[in-house]
Amino acid sequence: MASSNLVRRASPTFFINNKDVTEEMLKHIVDMEIVDNLEGTLDEIIIKLNNENNRFLTTNWAIPKGTEAKIGIKTLNWNSEFEGESHSDIGIFNIDIRQFNRKTATFKGISAPLSSRDAKRSKIWANISLEALGKEFADRYKLKYFYKVKENITLKNIKQEEEEDFSFLNKIAQEEGVKLKISSGILILFEEEILSENTALLSISLDNVQEFEIKDKSNDIYDAIEVKYFDTKKQKEEKAIITKQELETGQKSDNYKKVYSMKSRAKSGDLKKLAKKTLENINKREIEASLKIIGCKELYSGCIISLSDAGEFSGNYVVTRLQHNFPKFITSIEMYKIKKDMKEEKEKLMDFI
Numbered sequence: 001m002a003s004s005n006l007v008r009r010a011s012p013t014f015f016i017n018n019k020d021v022t023e024e025m026l027k028h029i030v031d032m033e034i035v036d037n038l039e040g041t042l043d044e045i046i047i048k049l050n051n052e053n054n055r056f057l058t059t060n061w062a063i064p065k066g067t068e069a070k071i072g073i074k075t076l077n078w079n080s081e082f083e084g085e086s087h088s089d090i091g092i093f094n095i096d097i098r099q100f101n102r103k104t105a106t107f108k109g110i111s112a113p114l115s116s117r118d119a120k121r122s123k124i125w126a127n128i129s130l131e132a133l134g135k136e137f138a139d140r141y142k143l144k145y146f147y148k149v150k151e152n153i154t155l156k157n158i159k160q161e162e163e164e165d166f167s168f169l170n171k172i173a174q175e176e177g178v179k180l181k182i183s184s185g186i187l188i189l190f191e192e193e194i195l196s197e198n199t200a201l202l203s204i205s206l207d208n209v210q211e212f213e214i215k216d217k218s219n220d221i222y223d224a225i226e227v228k229y230f231d232t233k234k235q236k237e238e239k240a241i242i243t244k245q246e247l248e249t250g251q252k253s254d255n256y257k258k259v260y261s262m263k264s265r266a267k268s269g270d271l272k273k274l275a276k277k278t279l280e281n282i283n284k285r286e287i288e289a290s291l292k293i294i295g296c297k298e299l300y301s302g303c304i305i306s307l308s309d310a311g312e313f314s315g316n317y318v319v320t321r322l323q324h325n326f327p328k329f330i331t332s333i334e335m336y337k338i339k340k341d342m343k344e345e346k347e348k349l350m351d352f353i
Contacts, residue, residue, distance in 0.1 A: 091111055285336040
């Protein structure tokens with residue numbers, strides 16, 4: 001049965017300052033890129049529009065810096081013939097860069113409030129939990145706040161010195177093995193290892209992807225880590241060594257060759273925990289994969305994908321970066337493989353910490 005209603009379609013939706021301008025924007029879209037990063041780097045959007053007759057330089061069509069753009073993706077019969085219409089919210093972005101030429105008008109936006117980049121601050125906290133520190137910054141920028149960390153982390157004598165707020169918070173969080181993400185008006189502090197405990201959101205056969213690349217590396221994988229610093233109060237060097245074997249089996253070992261060395265003082269005072277978190281973070285991305293697939297609006301950074309028909313590289317992966325492209329809806333994925341015995345390894349880790 002032929003029907004125009006059964007045609008497969010996908011397109012972005014646009015709300016500019018809470019006004020639906022989807023119909024107008026779609027008439028002029030040349031290219032669009034939406035990037036969803038797991039942590040450390042802000043989500044971003046790039047919208048390229050046809051600037052015929054300098055349309056987007058006129059008052060009626062201008063999109064000023066600071067404009068809030070709420071972006072979604074709408075599909076029609078995308079996954080099956082009779083699926084019907086479906087919509088997913090993708091994110092809220094603040095326009096911070098505009099570029100114009102005779103052919104196109106390009107607008108770039110980020111997921112953080114622009115005011116967070118306008119000022120560099122200085123402050124000292126003598127004693128504060130990481131959870132409370134995150135809430136302080138979330139409240140300052142009127143963001144919702146999620147804290148997904150298993151342990152209570154107390155920070156002592158931390159100092160912000162002429163730094164942007166979220167750059168500083170990200171630095172402090174990373175030192176404690178915690179990730180930072182800002183998305184859709186929400187500040188999230190989370191432990192990446194919690195993600196690996198989730199079930200797969202999507203199963204993908206390598207036979208069905210448009211493009212792929214798998215990287216199995218050893219050059220950035222270490223047998224052990226040594227973290228040290230000089231304690232001025234005690235007038236002596238403090239150090240902690242954690243081996244890969246300890247992470248994987250819970251058993252200590254003196255048999256290691258390739259050592260990652262760093263000088264750092266844990267703000268929580270737990271040097272061993274800092275060493276463990278750092279080595280875990282370095283080594284977990286031993287196997288990485290990049291895929292290009294037909295657009296999938298349900299995916300998000302941090303979700304789990306089950307990859308099949310990939311031989312020894314089949315298994316569950318954590319998505320670290322997503323990129324949606326239009327007008328032809330394509331999704332590009334970057335992800336790393338979760339170790340098979342991840343859950344068992346975590347239980348063993350808790351025994352020796």
